[in-house]
Amino acid sequence: MTSGVVDVRAIDLPAVQRQVDAVLEKFLAEKARAGAGRGHPPEVVQTVRDFLTAGGKRIRALLCVVGWHAAGGHGDAAAAVRVAASLELFVAFALIHDDIMDDSVTRRGRPAVHRVMRARLGAGERAERLGAGGALLVGNLALMWAQELLHTAPIESGRQRLVHRLYDAMLEEVMYGQYLDVMGTGRSDDVEAALRIIRYKTATATVERPLQLGAAVAGADEATMEVFTRLGLPLGEAFQLRDDLLDVFGGPDGACAPGLSDLREGKRTVLLALGMQNADQVQRERLGRLVGRADLQEREAAEIRGILLATDARGETERMITARYDHVSRVLDGAGFPASADRALRGLAVKATRYTS
Amino acid sequence: MTSGVVDVRAIDLPAVQRQVDAVLEKFLAEKARAGAGRGHPPEVVQTVRDFLTAGGKRIRALLCVVGWHAAGGHGDAAAAVRVAASLELFVAFALIHDDIMDDSVTRRGRPAVHRVMRARLGAGERAERLGAGGALLVGNLALMWAQELLHTAPIESGRQRLVHRLYDAMLEEVMYGQYLDVMGTGRSDDVEAALRIIRYKTATATVERPLQLGAAVAGADEATMEVFTRLGLPLGEAFQLRDDLLDVFGGPDGACAPGLSDLREGKRTVLLALGMQNADQVQRERLGRLVGRADLQEREAAEIRGILLATDARGETERMITARYDHVSRVLDGAGFPASADRALRGLAVKATRYTS
Numbered sequence: 001m002t003s004g005v006v007d008v009r010a011i012d013l014p015a016v017q018r019q020v021d022a023v024l025e026k027f028l029a030e031k032a033r034a035g036a037g038r039g040h041p042p043e044v045v046q047t048v049r050d051f052l053t054a055g056g057k058r059i060r061a062l063l064c065v066v067g068w069h070a071a072g073g074h075g076d077a078a079a080a081v082r083v084a085a086s087l088e089l090f091v092a093f094a095l096i097h098d099d100i101m102d103d104s105v106t107r108r109g110r111p112a113v114h115r116v117m118r119a120r121l122g123a124g125e126r127a128e129r130l131g132a133g134g135a136l137l138v139g140n141l142a143l144m145w146a147q148e149l150l151h152t153a154p155i156e157s158g159r160q161r162l163v164h165r166l167y168d169a170m171l172e173e174v175m176y177g178q179y180l181d182v183m184g185t186g187r188s189d190d191v192e193a194a195l196r197i198i199r200y201k202t203a204t205a206t207v208e209r210p211l212q213l214g215a216a217v218a219g220a221d222e223a224t225m226e227v228f229t230r231l232g233l234p235l236g237e238a239f240q241l242r243d244d245l246l247d248v249f250g251g252p253d254g255a256c257a258p259g260l261s262d263l264r265e266g267k268r269t270v271l272l273a274l275g276m277q278n279a280d281q282v283q284r285e286r287l288g289r290l291v292g293r294a295d296l297q298e299r300e301a302a303e304i305r306g307i308l309l310a311t312d313a314r315g316e317t318e319r320m321i322t323a324r325y326d327h328v329s330r331v332l333d334g335a336g337f338p339a340s341a342d343r344a345l346r347g348l349a350v351k352a353t354r355y356t357s
Numbered sequence: 358m359t360s361g362v363v364d365v366r367a368i369d370l371p372a373v374q375r376q377v378d379a380v381l382e383k384f385l386a387e388k389a390r391a392g393a394g395r396g397h398p399p400e401v402v403q404t405v406r407d408f409l410t411a412g413g414k415r416i417r418a419l420l421c422v423v424g425w426h427a428a429g430g431h432g433d434a435a436a437a438v439r440v441a442a443s444l445e446l447f448v449a450f451a452l453i454h455d456d457i458m459d460d461s462v463t464r465r466g467r468p469a470v471h472r473v474m475r476a477r478l479g480a481g482e483r484a485e486r487l488g489a490g491g492a493l494l495v496g497n498l499a500l501m502w503a504q505e506l507l508h509t510a511p512i513e514s515g516r517q518r519l520v521h522r523l524y525d526a527m528l529e530e531v532m533y534g535q536y537l538d539v540m541g542t543g544r545s546d547d548v549e550a551a552l553r554i555i556r557y558k559t560a561t562a563t564v565e566r567p568l569q570l571g572a573a574v575a576g577a578d579e580a581t582m583e584v585f586t587r588l589g590l591p592l593g594e595a596f597q598l599r600d601d602l603l604d605v606f607g608g609p610d611g612a613c614a615p616g617l618s619d620l621r622e623g624k625r626t627v628l629l630a631l632g633m634q635n636a637d638q639v640q641r642e643r644l645g646r647l648v649g650r651a652d653l654q655e656r657e658a659a660e661i662r663g664i665l666l667a668t669d670a671r672g673e674t675e676r677m678i679t680a681r682y683d684h685v686s687r688v689l690d691g692a693g694f695p696a697s698a699d700r701a702l703r704g705l706a707v708k709a710t711r712y713t714s
């Protein structure tokens with residue numbers, strides 16, 4: 001851990017995000033150029049590029065670079081930024097595959113990739129099957145390119161093994177989380193099961209591993225890694241719990257409209273599990289009937305929201321977020337990170353758990 | 358290139374295969390153990406293990422270790438063997454995903470992975486969708502474990518970058534090949550298009566890259582790498598052309614029965630493209646009507662075989678294999694590889710292009 005150093009700089013997070021995006025843009029432009037020379041279909045790179053530019057908070061990328069700073073990284077951040085860019089391609093892969101499995105209609109406000117591919121092929125069962133196949137392969141290429149960015153990051157050679165080990169662990173965790181989610185047959189009122197899915201699918205991959213990866217690039221000591229482990233789970237859970245609330249209720253400031261996607265999909269969120277758990281007979285019957293209906297209308301969504309409020313499922317979720325944020329705050333109090341990294345971490349935590357989507 | 362050394366040893370290929378299988382077995386046993394400790398569903402590792410033990414010629418793994426020998430590798434082959442094992446997990450990934458996209462019924466004589474997953478879930482549309490999703494994730498984990506084997510191979514640190522570069526290039530080539538195959542709208546008599554699919558999807562990944570990966574682990578020079586490039590394409594094509602013949606006509610010695618899978622799937626092979634190209638009006642109409650029918654019967658397959666013989670499509674494919682084998686032989690004549698590696702390469706080439714599946 002770095003301490004005793006007076007650190008008055010701030011980490012310029014928007015600048016970090018621009019650096020990460022520049023790495024991605026340059027890498028994909030090179031892929032497009034090389035692909036054109038080999039006669040590869042240009043829509044593959046273009047689809048990945050569209051996916052990345054459509055949005056995304058780059059939260060993993062930012063955490064990776066902040067982790068590098070927290071572990072005492074200084075000078076040229078190129079290696080950490082490249083690993084951060086790799087994480088964004090990994091996320092693209094995971095979401096593209098997720099959308100195939102859920103047959104999601106949209107992602108980041110645009111048609112999901114398998115829907116784009118399907119539309120390219122016309123209509124009918126064949127287009128549907130081939131569209132999913134094309135998206136599967138585009139997703140695979142995003143993952144492979146993520147690995148290529150990792151492999152070509154200028155990481156000090158003595159630190160590569162640990163970086164690879166953390167990266168491999170992250171991929172495995174996310175896949176097992178998706179597997180539990182897809183194949184799970186858990187009860188809809190099982191809060192623990194919903195939390196377990198968050199843990200595997202989201203929490204470690206969103207916070208702990210990105211922070212540790214950045215730290216590993218900086219040659220972090222064990223103590224720093226351990227702080228990130230203690231901080232990663234609660235912060236990752238808080239992110240996801242906030243996301244779940246935003247999806248159903250929208251943002252507190254009206255910046256983000258409430259939606260229907262989690263409710264239509266019947267996503268096994270903690271919010272909905274709490275609703276089922278706390279519901280009386282009548283409410284439980286209504287939730288069971290409405291949640292997961294692909295043709296759910298806004299009027300019915302409003303009824304679900306009413307039940308989630310009446311059963312205090314929303315309030316309980318908010319309190320879970322607050323408890324996790326407080327826990328993170330206490331971990332940071334004792335971490336002794338450089339002030340710039342400490343500030344950046346607290347800022348990201350507040351931003352992602354309190355106010356925005 | 359290594360030359361001037363009198364080399365009287367032989368490479369014990371069955372022993373190499375046992376070493377590769379032992380690495381895979383140990384790695385997956387460790388995954389099962391660690392997974393059990395974390396509450397992961399045990400069927401994931403078991404499914405990958407079943408897939409690997411169901412068969413496969415381990416041709417890429419053998420070529421990888423032979424490439425290591427050819428490039429002068431000596432002493433402990435552990436790094437090359439681990440990279441070779443990684444290739445087999447990569448193949449598992451690619452085939453599992455391929456079978457999802459083609460909705461294949463069997464693979465290596467057993468139900469395809471998505472069919473196994475589907476059966477676990479009962480019947481109906483939901484089981485079908487989730488079965489495909491589960492198989493997708495099992496495939497992804499196989500790929501991630503392939504990467505983990507690569508990352509943990511004891512490769513000399515100065516050689517890691519080249520190994521990673523070759524590996525990343527291989528993955529990308531295979532994905533683009535699958536993409537061309539899945540999304541392709543080529544004409545069924547387009548021999549060049551069928552060869553291009555072989556090149557991307559199979560040829561480089563089956564021969565050139567495995568040989569180069571082994572060679573890179575041994576610290577090969579440029580000249581050796583170039584020999585493998587010159588040899589990889591014709592040998593890889595010959596392998597695939599033989600596979601296509603075996604699938605339709607069975608083995609010449611009756612060891613391998615003719616099947617229906619490529620014909621039912623309407624796989625765009627060179628064999629079938631030649632048949633269409635050489636066919637007269639009536640034959641072409643019959644091929645167009647029969648090939649690709651999911652319910653094709655043996656009597657109709659026999660009719661297709663008759664046309665492929667009458668149009669000399671079978672003979673032409675055989676001559677293409679022979680021309681490629683001769684080319685490989687001439688490249689080897691001038692390569693100056695150690696005698697043991699030379700013998701092993703010629704043996705694998707004969708075995709895979711002439712006699713067996």
